[in-house]
Amino acid sequence: MVRRNQSAWTGMNFHQIMMQQAMQQANSPVYCRYCGQDIKQPGRNSTQTDSGRWYDDWELRYNAHHKCHAAHLAQQRGY
Helix, strand or coil: CCCCCCCCCCCCCHHHHHHHHHHHHHHCCCECCCCCCECCCCCCCCCCCCCCCCCCHHHHHHCCCHHHHHHHHHHHHCC
């Protein structure tokens, strides 16, 4: 008899699946669209917030470091 492939979600309820998906989303890297570095990791373009994180919500929403975005705008404006 042929064995059917088991799903990764076999035996999990809806809440467990949603928690697993949320944790994967929270832990996945977000790359800056200008320099290509992971925004969630400390680096030369990172901005440390008061809460101790190396990124803020704006950077995650727009996929860019503040410093990279400012440099891009300055380059566009010819400064």
